[in-house]
Amino acid sequence: MALTETHQPVNIAIIGGGFCGVLTAIHLLNHQCLPPVHIHLINKGYPIAKGIAYAPHTASLLLNVPNGRMSAFADIPDHYVQWLQTNSSFDHQDELAIAFSTRRQYGNYLAQLWNEAASKKEENKTVTLYNNYAGDIIEDNNKLIIQLCDHQTLRADVAILATGNALPRFPDGMPVSLKSSEYYFEDPWKKGCIENLKTEKDILIIGNGLTMTDTVMGLAENGFKQTIHTISPNGYRLKPWAEAKKPYTDVDAAAISSRETTLLELVKTFNKHRKIATQLNQSIYPIIDSLRPHTPNIWQAFNSREKQQFISYLNTHWGSVRHRIPPEMQHLIEQLRAEKRLITHSGRIISSNDLQDGLNVTLNCNGQLKQFSVQRIINCTGPENHISKTGNKLLNNLYNKGLISAGPCNMGIHAHPENGQVINADQSLRSNLFVIGNNLKGTLWESTAVPELRVQAKKLAQHIISGVYAASGY
Ligand SMILES: Cc1cc2nc3c(=O)[nH]c(=O)nc-3n(C[C@H](O)[C@H](O)[C@H](O)COP(=O)(O)OP(=O)(O)OC[C@H]3O[C@@H](n4cnc5c(N)ncnc54)[C@H](O)[C@@H]3O)c2cc1C
Incomplete structure (x- = not known):
């Protein structure tokens, strides 16, 4: 991010207003003493803040993660449960954290967080909402020109791709x-x-x-x-979340992920614990749950062949126990x-x-x-992962001109694992283009649900804030 004039607002374009786009914007807006910024939030397709997941077609659909893990803020783990205590009528308030609320309820929580952050009147932080699709990004010296599908354009210093879940791919072998x-x-x-x-x-x-x-x-x-x-x-x-069996807990996931683990070692370790759990008639799910926060480290330690082997042979098994x-x-x-x-x-x-x-x-x-x-x-085969096949005009255009490239195993967008900085087709790291959410799947593997997305949103906002300070001459 580079600015020519000091103390001009830094223009941040966020493309996609689901959980990821909105949470990043909330962190930017909630940051104290930010030099002047103007956030352009461009979203169409699903309601702002709610996205696909939390504006479901059916009222009774429940979250697939318990309430206690759904706080929008990792550093306030019970934030959502507290919100439910005042905004819902659960019969068993003491069991709120292990219960599952409806996705619509969660959508209302996010919408309220967004409304509160966006309605704060602060001179140095402004927001413009665009109810439109972004179709392309053109580079103009240090600036990015975002082209919307109604031919409107806007100039930004930095852009975040938070485009979320793509439609499923057309089934292989079908006429x-x-x-x-x-x-x-x-x-x-x-x-x-x-x-x-x-x-x-x-x-x-x-x-x-x-x-x-x-x-x-x-x-x-x-x-x-x-x-x-x-x-x-x-x-x-x-499988359901609740299992009648006693949980098997004798696995140290942090230790597994702290050293460079090969796929073969990991499978052997997993199978060893699975067998013991079966002998003890205990549930293996705590093994999965304890591994989940570490899967980005484990994934990044795999070489390309191991990543491909995992996708080809183990992904379906993992999905069937992980979801x-x-x-x-x-x-x-x-x-x-x-x-x-x-x-x-x-x-x-x-x-x-x-x-x-x-x-x-x-x-x-x-x-x-x-x-x-x-x-x-x-x-119902789930979101398409290959960016050139998603049908998202913006991603197709950026991919065709090499501004973005496919992530490992052709999943999502190639980016820096720490902050989502996009890596161009010529392998250079961009300082003004970022990606967040499930398009980081190839880079991080686990980049799907709120527990990991909320961490990404905060990290990305912090990274951008430090760039804003540097660029604004404060
Ligand atoms: C049906 C479903 C249920 C889920 N349930 C859970 C759950 O219970 N718990 C959990 O933790 N996770 C759940 N997830 C995972 C969920 O994807 C994440 O929790 C999170 O909602 C992802 O948010 P996002 O902002 O990345 O994407 P999205 O919610 O997909 O939002 C992206 C937004 O950007 C818009 N957009 C895309 N391209 C453009 C463009 N070019 N211009 C303008 N706008 C654009 C889209 O239309 C959409 O409004 C679920 C996912 C799905 C699909």
Whole structure:
């Protein structure tokens, strides 16, 4: 960041106003004695502060992380629980920290934090909101010109890419004609995919993880009574947060991550503990939970081959134990399975043909072909990670001109692990372009949920603040 005139406001453009963009802005606004800054917050697609996750299509959807871990501020761990104490009507106040509130409730918490920070009237901190998509960034000497999709432009000294979750990728091996079928729903987070349901035909969901669970809940809440089929290569089932078994705690995750651990050593250590836990009839989940804060260190210590091996062979297993759902949602899912209204196939779709009122699909499930007709196919495979395939015009443009490049294993944007400083296609580190959130997945691996994103937001804001001081001549 370099300024020619002193004491001019530093213009900070934040592109994306979900959790990451807004939390970074809150930290900037809450910083005492900042030299003059003007924050340009550019957001379209989902409501400001709430983003995709916390403005869900279905009222009953719960957080997939307990309230006690959802504070927006890592240094005030019970901030969200305190907020709930005055803003919710939970029956068991003493169990608030281990309970799961609705995502809408959490969205209201974030919106309130944002409104409070943005409405503070301070002369040296101003905010402009743009309800529009940013489509490109042009370099102009030391400045960045942000082009919005309505042809408006703005000049910034620094820009933050906080564009969040991309749509799922089009399923491999599917006929291209499916893309334009009126019965194919590519966006599982939009209300349209669970509305206008026909009563007499089944539905097929591609994917078997958290997005599938949300969609099934949404369909059930909308009164859908037919069978929901889900398909994924392995057919793994998500586990609930609460386990009846005693927790296994005899693992020192900090020690594992403090030395350079190879993938092979890590798998051996994990398997050793898994076997002991099984013999003791104890839950292995504390092992996963204790490893999570250390996964960025462990990931960065892997070489490229190990990272690729992890993605190819272990990622699905990790995902199936790492992602868990609230017991209430698990209960509904299991009930639907028991009633045969939810059937999980392990295999892949090999063909689909449009009918007059839906689609005929053929699945290959380990050599066994299954054919049936459905009224719609909903893609719940999770956000696309490859930036050139996300369909986000801004990221496509920046990628095509080399301003950003793909992160390790083609996941997200290549960036510095400490502060998200973008690394260009020519490997140079940019001082005025940053990335935060799940586009740091290739760099950090664990860059998905609030417990790690809140830390990123604070670090990024602090880094930018020190740049602002240096640039402003204070
Ligand atoms: C359905 C779902 C449920 C989840 N539940 C939880 C949970 O319970 N607990 C948890 O910790 N984590 C959860 N997560 C993870 C969640 O992604 C993070 O917690 C967090 O919300 C991510 O915020 P973000 O700002 O990075 O992205 P997003 O929330 O995706 O926000 C990005 C925003 O930027 C906008 N945008 C994108 N490109 C542009 C552009 N070019 N110009 C302008 N605007 C743009 C988008 O439309 C969107 O409004 C969930 C994720 C999903 C998808």
